Amino acid sequence: MANLRDIRNRIESVKNTQQITKAMKMVAAAKLRKAQDRIIETRPYSYKMKEVVARLARNADENDILLRQPEKTEKVVMIVVGSDRGLCGGFNNNLFKEVEQRIKDDFSEYRANDNLLLITLGSKATKHFKKRKYNIVDSYPGFFDELVYSNASEIMKEIINQFKFGEYDSVFLAYNEFKSVIAQNRIVENVLPIEPESLLGDEEEADQNIDYIYEPDVDAILGELLPLHLNMQLWKAILESNAAEQGARMTAMDNATENAKELQNDLKLEYNRARQSAITTEISEIISGAQALQEA
Numbered sequence: 001m002a003n004l005r006d007i008r009n010r011i012e013s014v015k016n017t018q019q020i021t022k023a024m025k026m027v028a029a030a031k032l033r034k035a036q037d038r039i040i041e042t043r044p045y046s047y048k049m050k051e052v053v054a055r056l057a058r059n060a061d062e063n064d065i066l067l068r069q070p071e072k073t074e075k076v077v078m079i080v081v082g083s084d085r086g087l088c089g090g091f092n093n094n095l096f097k098e099v100e101q102r103i104k105d106d107f108s109e110y111r112a113n114d115n116l117l118l119i120t121l122g123s124k125a126t127k128h129f130k131k132r133k134y135n136i137v138d139s140y141p142g143f144f145d146e147l148v149y150s151n152a153s154e155i156m157k158e159i160i161n162q163f164k165f166g167e168y169d170s171v172f173l174a175y176n177e178f179k180s181v182i183a184q185n186r187i188v189e190n191v192l193p194i195e196p197e198s199l200l201g202d203e204e205e206a207d208q209n210i211d212y213i214y215e216p217d218v219d220a221i222l223g224e225l226l227p228l229h230l231n232m233q234l235w236k237a238i239l240e241s242n243a244a245e246q247g248a249r250m251t252a253m254d255n256a257t258e259n260a261k262e263l264q265n266d267l268k269l270e271y272n273r274a275r276q277s278a279i280t281t282e283i284s285e286i287i288s289g290a291q292a293l294q295e296a
Contacts, residue, residue: 004278007271011264018260024087025253028246032181035243039178039236046236050199053229056214056222057196064219065164066226067194073169076110077117077137077159078103079191079234081175081241082125084144089255091176091184091248092124098186099174100132111135117168119159121238144242152238153231160227163192173234178243182251191233194226 082092110116118134120126123141171192177185
């Protein structure tokens with residue numbers, strides 16, 4: 001059995017850890033409120049943008065390269081949105097497993113031929129896939145230190161240009177969608193080429209028979225909206241991921257705080273038992289000594 005000093009040191013260590021995890025939980029809760037506000041404000045705009053683009057695309061010529069389906073897909077790019085920091089439970093690992101399973105199921109041949117390329121946002125995603133020898137063409141560690149729309153739009157602008165020049169044939173986006181504080185949806189969705197049918201829900205499908213008059217014309221409007229839609233799609237994914245990360249970290253730190261509390265109680269119980277055992281041993285030794293003196 002450990003001596004009393006060792007147990008006291010462990011109790012103090014666990015107590016200090018509990019204070020740290022409790023503080024981290026409070027910080028994550030404050031960040032989560034801000035992240036939730038941002039994503040709640042962004043979602044309606046993003047959904048309406050999808051609806052407008054889908055409606056326009058159905059009435060437009062298929063000459064726009066962002067809408068044109070390739071005859072043969074040779075190179076696939078996957079954008080993976082992770083996080084820069086850990087201590088958020090299975091937030092990153094669950095998404096990375098989903099991505100690797102999707103690659104194994106649908107893109108194993110592309111990876112074997114070195115035609116599967118990754119673009120990683122967040123240092124955790126970069127480290128994970130670099131360690132497993134994936135072909136990372138662009139990485140953005142520290143991306144979440146300064147979360148601004150212009151950074152996301154610059155990334156998407158570069159991807160759009162490379163897609164137009166034929167360097168990529170298909171682009172996918174993988175991220176954690178914020179569902180609640182304790183749950184995230186892992187999403188792997190197509191980004192390029194744009195598929196209008198996939199942008200609409202059931203309710204929007206019912207409204208497609210309405211005929212609108214567009215000025216100046218459908219193709220001109222669509223040419224301006226498509227890049228904006230893609231920028232918004234990436235920006236929404238980043239905000240979803242950020243909110244999900246803070247929720248996962250808050251939950252993980254809450255669990256760690258509760259575990260520290262339970263461990264502290266167990267150690268106190270062990271300390272009391274060890275102390276009682278030491279007292280009993282001392283009393284036994286005193287009684288034995290007194291009896292020996294009497295017999296002498």
